[in-house]
Amino acid sequence: xxxxxxxxxxxxxxxxxxxxxxxxxxxxxxxxxxxxxxxxxxxxxxxxxxxxxxxxxxxxxxxxxxxxxxxxxxxxxxxxxxxxxxxxxxxxxxxxxxxxxxxxxxxxxxxxxxxxxxxxxxxxxxxxxxxxxxxxxxxxxxxxxxxxxxxxxxxxxxxxxxxxxxxxxxxxxxxxxxxxxxxxxxxxxxxxxxxxxxxxxxxxxxxxxxxxxxxxxxxxxxxxxxxxxxxxxxxxxxxxxxxxxxxxxxxxxxxxxxxxxxxx
Amino acid sequence: xxxxxxxxxxxxxxxxxxxxxxxxxxxxxxxxxxxxxxxxxxxxxxxxxxxxxxxxxxxxxxxxxxxxxxxxxxxxxxxxxxxxxxxxxxxxxxxxxxxxxxxxxxxxxxxxxxxxxxxxxxxxxxxxxxxxxxxxxxxxxxxxxxxxxxxxxxxxxxxxxxxxxxxxxxxxxxxxxxxxxxxxxxxxxxxxxxxxxxxxxxxxxxxxxxxxxxxxxxxxxxxxxxxxxxxxxxxxxxxxx
Numbered sequence: 161x162x163x164x165x166x167x168x169x170x171x172x173x174x175x176x177x178x179x180x181x182x183x184x185x186x187x188x189x190x191x192x193x194x195x196x197x198x199x200x201x202x203x204x205x206x207x208x209x210x211x212x213x214x215x216x217x218x219x220x221x222x223x224x225x226x227x228x229x230x231x232x233x234x235x236x237x238x239x240x241x242x243x244x245x246x247x248x249x250x251x252x253x254x255x256x257x258x259x260x261x262x263x264x265x266x267x268x269x270x271x272x273x274x275x276x277x278x279x280x281x282x283x284x285x286x287x288x289x290x291x292x293x294x295x296x297x298x299x300x301x302x303x304x305x306x307x308x309x310x311x312x313x314x315x316x317x318x319x320x321x322x323x324x325x326x327x328x329x330x331x332x333x334x335x336x337x338x339x340x341x342x343x344x345x346x347x348x349x350x351x352x353x354x355x356x357x358x359x360x361x362x363x364x365x366x367x368x369x370x371x372x373x374x375x376x377x378x379x380x381x382x383x384x385x386x387x388x389x390x391x392x393x394x395x396x397x398x399x400x401x402x403x404x405x406x407x408x409x410x411x412x413x414x415x416x417x418x419x420x421x422x423x424x
Numbered sequence: 425x426x427x428x429x430x431x432x433x434x435x436x437x438x439x440x441x442x443x444x445x446x447x448x449x450x451x452x453x454x455x456x457x458x459x460x461x462x463x464x465x466x467x468x469x470x471x472x473x474x475x476x477x478x479x480x481x482x483x484x485x486x487x488x489x490x491x492x493x494x495x496x497x498x499x500x501x502x503x504x505x506x507x508x509x510x511x512x513x514x515x516x517x518x519x520x521x522x523x524x525x526x527x528x529x530x531x532x533x534x535x536x537x538x539x540x541x542x543x544x545x546x547x548x549x550x551x552x553x554x555x556x557x558x559x560x561x562x563x564x565x566x567x568x569x570x571x572x573x574x575x576x577x578x579x580x581x582x583x584x585x586x587x588x589x590x591x592x593x594x595x596x597x598x599x600x601x602x603x604x605x606x607x608x609x610x611x612x613x614x615x616x617x618x619x620x621x622x623x624x625x626x627x628x629x630x631x632x633x634x635x636x637x638x639x640x641x642x643x644x645x646x647x648x649x650x651x652x653x654x655x656x657x658x659x660x661x662x663x664x665x
Contacts, residue, residue: 197545198462200497210450214544216497239506242491243468243540245451250491250540252507291503293496295542297466298449332501 168369169355179363184406186361186413187211192309192421194317201335202318206310208361210300212244215310216293217318217340221330224280224287232279232287236265236294238307244296245364261294263388264308264348267377271346271385274315278341286328288320290340301363304375308348309414315340316422344379346386347414349407351376353395358403360410374400376407380415428584431592431599437646439576439588444556444653446564446661454565456657458557460650461590462547467557469565472535480536486529490519490539492554498543500591515551522555522575522614522624528568537567548591549577555614555624560654564661573623574650575614578643580631582606585639587646611636613643617651620644 168178175183187209197203200216224231238261242248253261268274279288292314294307322334352359352370359366372391378384384404389395395403434440440461449455452468459465475481492515496506519541529537539561541554552575559573579586581593582603594610596603609629613622622640631639 197464197495197497198547199500199545203497203544212449214495216495216544218497218503220502237496237506241493241540241542242470242538243449243452243466243542246470246473250508291496293503293506295495298451300450330502 165369168366172354172357172359172369175357177359178365183357183359184410186410190417192313192418194313194422200314201321202314202316202340204310204313204317205297206306206313208302208306208309209363210298211302211306212297213303213306213310214295214297215307215314217314218291218293219318219320219330220289220291221281221286221323221328222289223285224283228276229284230280231276232289233276234265234269234274234290234292236261236268236292236311238264238294240296240299245299247299248296259388259390260303260307263304263375263386264294264311266386266388267308267346267348268311268315271344271377271379271383273342273344273346273379275341275343290315290318299364301367302350302361304350305348305361305414308377309418312345312347313418313422315342345415345418346377346379347411347418348375348377349410349414350374351403351406353391353393353399353403358406360406374403374407376404376411378408378411382408430584430586432590436584437587437642439646439649440590442650442653444560444657446560446657452561452565454561454563454567456557456560456564458553458560460549460553460588462545463543463549463553464545465541465543465550465553465557467539467541467554467561469537469539469558469561469567471537472529472532473538475534475536481534483533484530486532486535486537488520488524488527488529488537488539490516490523490541490558492516492519492541492551494543494546494550498546500546515554518624518626519551519555519558523558523562523573525621525623526559526569526571526573526616527562528570531568537562537565548589548594549612551624552576552612552614556650556654560657563658571619572617572651572654573614574617574647574654575612575624576643576647576650577610577612578639578646579608579610579629580635580639581608585635585642587642607631609639611639611643613640613647615644615647
């Protein structure tokens with residue numbers, strides 16, 4: 161298949177794509193599996209089309225930050241593994257991985273999806289910290305949405321480990337049935353502008369052909385919790401409005417997939 | 425005679441349940457998923473491709489380069505910081521040495537074949553799972569090979585010579601109070617299928633020469649179970665086409 165930029169742009173203007181999808185369709189299959197790693201307190205593997213991402217949640221007890229002494233914390237890290245694409249090389253995370261981690265972090269943090277107060281054990285002394293590691297298994301495009309979904313699925317699946325009451329140390333081999341206190345479910349949808357047309361869930365070839373993109377994290381009732389614009393070209397306010405409409409509609413589709421697949 | 429029965433009830437040369445699959449990463453030239461018990465290795469092969477920096481290039485043949493990485497959430501304790509570790513670098517080196525004898529890269533001068541192995545969860549035996557997965561991925565990628573390499577750990581747990589030690593067996597005196605102070609030996613080996621030669625041999629713990637040799641022989645025998653599953657995974661991959 162000739163997947164050059166001109167072809168993708170020409171097709172997009174006509175509302176078409178190389179793989180015959182509609183511009184606003186996600187690829188199939190969408191597969192969300194949880195508890196894929198027994199060593200993580202929560203874990204998930206999410207596949208959309210040929211893109212596969214894993215997320216693992218680890219919990220630890222730390223001293224709260226001075227300015228939020230009655231709260232726990234969250235940290236999100238992303239690694240673009242060289243196993244997942246010939247584009248990636250071994251080494252510390254580059255800017256693409258850092259942006260991915262920070263955009264997903266903001267989507268969850270700013271929605272106050274995790275009740276950080278409920279993570280506090282002893283104010284000023286001890287609180288739970290939630291660390292989510294996102295790693296790519298096969299990057300065939302649209303890492304933002306797939307990684308965001310994997311992070312939410314892993315959070316929902318996570319259970320606190322047992323804490324030894326005498327020593328205060330964590331017994332990672334044994335888990336309680338207590339889940340992470342989640343108040344909302346922010347889901348990220350990234351809308352791409354390709355030759356003037358709005359597109360969802362791009363392949364790698366399509367990702368190389370866009371003018372601008374906007375990642376929009378929104379919760380169950382349509383409140384937006386984080387956004388990130390990318391790409392070389394500017395956007396008008398009208399375009400931003402259209403992108404949000406599309407993202408909100410598509411996020412409810414992804415949220416339904418998430419909740420439906422986690423139930424089974 | 426303290427450790428009479430294995431914790432999980434296996435016979436001495438019985439391996440943990442395995443799940444082996446080829447072609448799990450579409451972007452890679454070859455790939456495999458290798459699960460043994462609660463240890464899981466995913467391998468991907470990229471290349472042959474041009475090798476940089478250029479001074480590493482060999483005009484006579486291509487270079488095989490393995491990478492080994494435990495994911496941050498794959499340890500049984502707290503989160504592991506991502507990035508290279510001395511342990512990971514050493515394992516990558518012995519993996520490369522374990523696979524090199526069967527791989528022929530003379531047709532690819534100045535090139536590199538990269539093997540990346542990632543572990544989403546672990547319960548001992550990770551370097552062996554990594555080598556068994558890598559061998560399938562290299563074969564699936566069509567890299568010229570004269571044989572398969574399969575790997576497993578053998579060792580002496582208390583008084584018993586066993587194959588495929590899990591974490592509890594490696595730390596037997598934590599889990600079986602009667603075993604306090606008894607030496608455990610852990611011997612990861614990799615075997616070329618047809619010649620039965622060893623391409624990986626490491627050992628830690630304490631063992632006599634006689635016990636070591638019987639452990640190696642037990643390993644050569646037990647490893648056949650892995651080879652059969654590697655072969656099956658490759659057949660399933662290619663018979664469809």
